[in-house]
Amino acid sequence: MSLEDIVICRLCKSYGGKMVLEDFDARLTAGAVTCLMAPSGWGKTTLLRILMGLTEADSGTVTGLAGRRLSAVFQEDRLCPCLSPADNLRLTAPGLTAVGAREALGTMGLAQWADAPLSHLSGGMRRRVAILRALTAPYDVLLLDEPYRGLDGETKALAIAETLRRREGRTVLAVTHDPEEAKALGAAETIVCGQRGRSARDF
Amino acid sequence: MSPESGRVRWWAAAFWLAVWQAGSMALGSALLLPSPLHVLARLAALGAAASFRRAVVLSASRIAGGFLLALTAGVGLAALSCRWRRAEELLSPAMLAIRSVPVASFTILALLWVSARNLSVLITFLMALPVLYAGAIRGLRAADPALLEMGRVFRLSPLRRLRFLRLPALWPHLSAACAVSMGLSWKAGTAAEIIGIPAGSLGERMQQAKVYLDTADLFACTLAVVVLSLCFERGAVRLLRLGERLFRGV
Numbered sequence: 468m469s470l471e472d473i474v475i476c477r478l479c480k481s482y483g484g485k486m487v488l489e490d491f492d493a494r495l496t497a498g499a500v501t502c503l504m505a506p507s508g509w510g511k512t513t514l515l516r517i518l519m520g521l522t523e524a525d526s527g528t529v530t531g532l533a534g535r536r537l538s539a540v541f542q543e544d545r546l547c548p549c550l551s552p553a554d555n556l557r558l559t560a561p562g563l564t565a566v567g568a569r570e571a572l573g574t575m576g577l578a579q580w581a582d583a584p585l586s587h588l589s590g591g592m593r594r595r596v597a598i599l600r601a602l603t604a605p606y607d608v609l610l611l612d613e614p615y616r617g618l619d620g621e622t623k624a625l626a627i628a629e630t631l632r633r634r635e636g637r638t639v640l641a642v643t644h645d646p647e648e649a650k651a652l653g654a655a656e657t658i659v660c661g662q663r664g665r666s667a668r669d670f
Numbered sequence: 671m672s673p674e675s676g677r678v679r680w681w682a683a684a685f686w687l688a689v690w691q692a693g694s695m696a697l698g699s700a701l702l703l704p705s706p707l708h709v710l711a712r713l714a715a716l717g718a719a720a721s722f723r724r725a726v727v728l729s730a731s732r733i734a735g736g737f738l739l740a741l742t743a744g745v746g747l748a749a750l751s752c753r754w755r756r757a758e759e760l761l762s763p764a765m766l767a768i769r770s771v772p773v774a775s776f777t778i779l780a781l782l783w784v785s786a787r788n789l790s791v792l793i794t795f796l797m798a799l800p801v802l803y804a805g806a807i808r809g810l811r812a813a814d815p816a817l818l819e820m821g822r823v824f825r826l827s828p829l830r831r832l833r834f835l836r837l838p839a840l841w842p843h844l845s846a847a848c849a850v851s852m853g854l855s856w857k858a859g860t861a862a863e864i865i866g867i868p869a870g871s872l873g874e875r876m877q878q879a880k881v882y883l884d885t886a887d888l889f890a891c892t893l894a895v896v897v898l899s900l901c902f903e904r905g906a907v908r909l910l911r912l913g914e915r916l917f918r919g920v
Contacts, residue, residue, distance in 0.1 A: 519823050537823055545820040549838040550920065557920040558834055559824040604824055 470497035478527035538606030736794025744802030805847020809840030
């Protein structure tokens with residue numbers, strides 16, 4: 468599929484009369500990393516849910532996503548509790564072998580946990596599995612909702628390096644609170660949104 | 671051990687057997703209350719007879735048949751109800767009616783429609799259906815919406831969504847419903863046989879034992895039904911636990 472920018476135009480969404488997203492405009496450059504930084508309650512997750520097709524916008528348009536395969540790290544891990552870490556990876560990446568899944572987990576220091584019950588893993592370990600699941604699934608556009616939250620400095624650096632290594636020139640939109648994280652991800656563009664303004668301003 | 675677990679301690683069973691024995695000795699009449707040993711001896715004698723074993727197989731196969739039909743219909747109807755609210759609304763009065771009508775009323779009514787031979791299949795089906803339907807609905811609704819959304823975003827195939835997202839949530843609820851309805855099936859199926867008196871069934875034997883005041887036979891047949899019911903219940907739960915392994919690997 469040829470690379471095409473994702474254009475978000477005048478996107479609005481409200482819940483029960485409370486405007487969450489108001490006239491949001493943005494352009495996500497094809498093949499680049501775009502970071503979105505905004506305070507809590509701004510509507511970042513709502514924006515990602517609209518892009519994922521999980522929530523319908525009240526108005527506005529998103530172009531450039533039709534037919535594109537999405538992958539995501541949600542705010543919560545959303546891993547299958549009945550599957551091991553390796554099988555969680557294989558669930559969303561049908562072509563991935565058990566050996567491939569173990570190798571992928573090894574890149575984030577989880578090889579020995581590949582076949583362990585998910586309940587034996589700590590919160591940080593589960594987060595790493597969720598990140599790897601998003602990176603190993605076949606995708607054209609990667610959506611990250613505060614993906615490195617809860618990871619310590621060293622693990623975060625490892626996870627960011629793995630994200631960049633496995634990105635292979637594909638489009639990424641990452642929501643984060645941390646400017647350092649945006650910098651480490653090598654964002655081509657960082658959209659910073661203020662507390663009051665609902666529209667995006669590019670910096 | 672919680673009282674809800676249903677597990678029987680040997681000392682508790684021994685206590686109630688002793689109460690039974692004491693009651694039998696106090697009454698001093700095998701016609702009114704035969705002793706546990708007397709009943710066991712009678713059951714052993716009945717078990718040695720080919721006709722009794724045939725009756726067990728016949729009754730068990732009909733009750734199991736009714737249960738399996740109810741399981742299939744219950745899960746199918748629950749899936750429809752979860753998919754379309756109108757289907758749930760439509761089925762709701764029917765399930766309430768089936769749950770509320772006494773087994774004996776259903777059995778007498780059903781005798782007008784089906785032969786005594788197939789009566790226990792129909793009655794078992796009707797008694798187990800609402801329990802299995804309700805359990806399946808609870809299980810289908812227990813699927814984690816966050817995981818279902820994950821399945822949508824990652825474009826999991828319908829089969830994978832069913833196997834890894836829906837069934838693991840359904841299983842515990844369906845297992846519990848199976849355990850409850852299996853016991854209910856034996857109660858209802860046996861009651862239907864006692865009223866319908868199909869030839870060569872356990873129910874027919876119990877009816878004859880009542881007519882001829884053969885209390886020991888009546889107790890022995892009842893004991894056989896209890897044991898069979900427990901075995902079927904345990905068997906069903908074990909099968910379901912084996913089925914759980916389906917969800918443990920991709």
